[in-house]
Amino acid sequence: xxxxxxxxxxxxxxxxxxxxxxxxxxxxxxFFTLFYLSFLGAMENGIYNNLTAxxxxxxxxVEGYREKREFRDLLIPNAAGVEAQLAQKTQAxxxxxxxxxxxxxxxxxxxxxxxxxNQRPPEMRARFIQQHLVEGTLPxxxxxxxxxxxxxxxxxxxxxxxxxxxxxAPGTLGRGAAAYRLVGLLRFPDPAAEARSAYLxxxxxxxxxxxxxxxxxELHFPFTRYTQDAQLGPIQAQLAQQLGPGLSLESWKEVSPxxxxxxxxxxxxxxIFAALFFGLAGLLVLNTIYLSLLERTRELGVIVAxxxxxxxxxxxxxxxxxxxxxxxxxxxxxxxxxxxxxLSGGFSLExxxxxxxGVFGLPETIYLSLRAWDIPITLGxxxxxxxxxxxxxxxxxxxxxxxxxxxFTA
Amino acid sequence: MKPVLQVKELSKIYKVDTVETPALRxxxxxxxxxxxxxxxxxSGSGKSTLLHLMGGLDRPTAGExxxxxxxxxxxxxxxxxxxxxxxxxxxFQAYNLIPVLTALExxxxxxxxxxxxxEAREEKALRALETxxxxxxxxxxxxxxxxxxQQRVAVARALAAQPKIILADEPTANLDSKTGLxxxxxxRTLNRAQGITFVFSTHDPRLLERVDRIVRLEDGQIAA
Numbered sequence: 001x002x003x004x005x006x007x008x009x010x011x012x013x014x015x016x017x018x019x020x021x022x023x024x025x026x027x028x029x030x031f032f033t034l035f036y037l038s039f040l041g042a043m044e045n046g047i048y049n050n051l052t053a054x055x056x057x058x059x060x061x062v063e064g065y066r067e068k069r070e071f072r073d074l075l076i077p078n079a080a081g082v083e084a085q086l087a088q089k090t091q092a093x094x095x096x097x098x099x100x101x102x103x104x105x106x107x108x109x110x111x112x113x114x115x116x117x118n119q120r121p122p123e124m125r126a127r128f129i130q131q132h133l134v135e136g137t138l139p140x141x142x143x144x145x146x147x148x149x150x151x152x153x154x155x156x157x158x159x160x161x162x163x164x165x166x167x168x169a170p171g172t173l174g175r176g177a178a179a180y181r182l183v184g185l186l187r188f189p190d191p192a193a194e195a196r197s198a199y200l201x202x203x204x205x206x207x208x209x210x211x212x213x214x215x216x217x218e219l220h221f222p223f224t225r226y227t228q229d230a231q232l233g234p235i236q237a238q239l240a241q242q243l244g245p246g247l248s249l250e251s252w253k254e255v256s257p258x259x260x261x262x263x264x265x266x267x268x269x270x271x272i273f274a275a276l277f278f279g280l281a282g283l284l285v286l287n288t289i290y291l292s293l294l295e296r297t298r299e300l301g302v303i304v305a306x307x308x309x310x311x312x313x314x315x316x317x318x319x320x321x322x323x324x325x326x327x328x329x330x331x332x333x334x335x336x337x338x339x340x341x342x343l344s345g346g347f348s349l350e351x352x353x354x355x356x357x358g359v360f361g362l363p364e365t366i367y368l369s370l371r372a373w374d375i376p377i378t379l380g381x382x383x384x385x386x387x388x389x390x391x392x393x394x395x396x397x398x399x400x401x402x403x404x405x406x407x408f409t410a
Numbered sequence: 411m412k413p414v415l416q417v418k419e420l421s422k423i424y425k426v427d428t429v430e431t432p433a434l435r436x437x438x439x440x441x442x443x444x445x446x447x448x449x450x451x452x453s454g455s456g457k458s459t460l461l462h463l464m465g466g467l468d469r470p471t472a473g474e475x476x477x478x479x480x481x482x483x484x485x486x487x488x489x490x491x492x493x494x495x496x497x498x499x500x501x502f503q504a505y506n507l508i509p510v511l512t513a514l515e516x517x518x519x520x521x522x523x524x525x526x527x528x529e530a531r532e533e534k535a536l537r538a539l540e541t542x543x544x545x546x547x548x549x550x551x552x553x554x555x556x557x558x559x560q561q562r563v564a565v566a567r568a569l570a571a572q573p574k575i576i577l578a579d580e581p582t583a584n585l586d587s588k589t590g591l592x593x594x595x596x597x598r599t600l601n602r603a604q605g606i607t608f609v610f611s612t613h614d615p616r617l618l619e620r621v622d623r624i625v626r627l628e629d630g631q632i633a634a
Contacts, residue, residue: 003522010510302506305467306520306567307495309488403468406506 008319026328029277034336046363048225056218079214092219100209103168106157117205136184148184150194172209285389301405310398317394325386415441420473433459435630451627457611466490499568501578505560507552514548520571538570558589
């Protein structure tokens with residue numbers, strides 16, 4: 001025995017090929033939207049992880065450091081004391097970093113570089129080594145003799161592992177100049193960064209340029225972009241109160257406002273694309289529903305004559321549209337989820353964007369994954385498409401005069 | 411006795427652009443409960459128009475339509491639909507069954523619109539099909555039925571809903587004489603057995619021979 005739902009289902013399959021095309025269009029829209037959402041989500045996650053790994057989730061700096069030009073004005077004195085104070089308030093991993101503008105020279109060549117001395121917790125150090133070290137080792141904690149260089153910088157200076165490296169840091173508060181031995185070569189996605197990167201232990205950098213000081217203290221939380229990043233705000237507010245005068249605490253968004261702005265644009269961008277996909281699919285649904293109604297005008301006239309009110313006729317038309325769209329959503333959603341699951345192990349995009357991606361902090365490997373709201377958003381689009389596409393045909397059908405409709409010949 | 415259907419000074423003018431074609435001109439008519447009435451007349455005399463106006467399927471240009479003592483010609487679209495659903499049954503010349511539904515589902519269609527539970531509507535629809543000798547064809551679709559069988563399913567659809575009045579527009583026009591006659595006998599039996607009021611538009615002499623009353627229309631008026 002039938003009901004209005006099964007009648008609508010049978011109606012949409014009267015023209016099998018036409019309905020299949022429409023279902024296919026909705027399925028494609030759902031598939032692309034899900035895939036696109038998961039792809040951009042993965043990109044955003046990757047950029048977020050890269051960025052927070054290099055600058056931290058929160059960062060202690062000297063207040064107004066952006067306007068300051070002198071090296072000495074950028075220094076946080078007694079960095080170890082500030083770090084110890086933070087350690088009492090948070091479980092976050094802490095990195096003390098001293099950035100020193102320096103001239104780095106080999107036997108025959110020299111280059112300007114940004115020398116970084118830092119002290120990372122062991123697990124972060126291990127991750128850094130795994131991701132960036134291509135040869136040799138990273139200067140150990142307290143090592144006053146070893147230096148690691150970006151391999152592009154080492155190449156430019158014609159240096160190999162074991163060669164002496166001379167560093168000049170004029171205008172700083174330490175020794176100002178020192179000789180080290182090249183112990184490691186590093187690789188970075190951004191070739192420009194690789195050509196100006198030099199790494200010392202924190203102790204070595206402080207001895208060279210600013211004893212006891214740092215230019216920043218990073219706080220690293222085990223946060224992911226979508227689940228926990230929102231927790232940063234309250235933590236930042238609470239920790240900022242504990243800092244001494246002259247220091248500020250910035251989030252990664254404040255440290256890298258351009259990236260934060262890109263993130264803010266990504267979701268609306270996805271939604272605009274999704275609206276376009278579904279807009280096109282919606283036109284096909286509208287066409288199918290309208291043609292189907294036009295062919296059944298006489299039949300609809302009979303249904304109205306038998307006593308179906310405008311609301312019942314509207315419901316029948318909307319049901320047909322929703323059934324088309326939900327069939328498409330089921331097919332497209334299934335294919336989309338299968339594809340995402342198949343690619344969730346990660347795939348490299350290096351061939352696609354090459355070295356350019358590194359400049360923008362794009363991840364080399366993408367791990368497709370869906371956020372909690374991606375599926376409801378996509379299904380919501382499919383549902384809205386069904387409703388919007390049915391709106392006009394439903395109005396036309398509901399306004400049919402039975403006698404006129406029964407006389408209608410297509 | 412209070413008429414179940416009544417029209418007073420009923421007129422209908424069809425207008426196409428600036429051309430006006432009068433279909434009914436001041437018709438007055440009363441139908442009593444249980445009557446088996448035929449609206450007869452040549453093509454274009456206004457039979458179908460009168461039937462449509464009495465059934466709330468169309469709106470008059472002037473005049474009044476009363477159903478069971480209630481004036482219905484000013485009803486809204488929704489109220490008219492409700493009125494048709496709960497009070498009237500229709501049988502059309504071209505059967506007008508829904509092709510994707512079986513005979514049983516077609517017969518139960520009005521009951522589905524009324525929101526009756528599945529079992530109740532299936533039982534009523536089956537009974538109506540049985541009355542018309544169509545029980546064995548209950549699970550066939552319209553394209554698997556002959557014209558006469560389809561028309562009997564259409565009558566079963568009207569009958570299953572147990573309306574007060576069944577309005578039939580040339581119900582035998584597309585049937586051969588044997589099938590048409592059999593259908594007329596069925597309708598007559600139902601009228602006598604269940605007291606349902608029937609009003610037909612027809613120019614089929616076989617049907618006219620079997621009705622209680624013939625209302626003859628000529629040029630949109632009731633002939634003297």
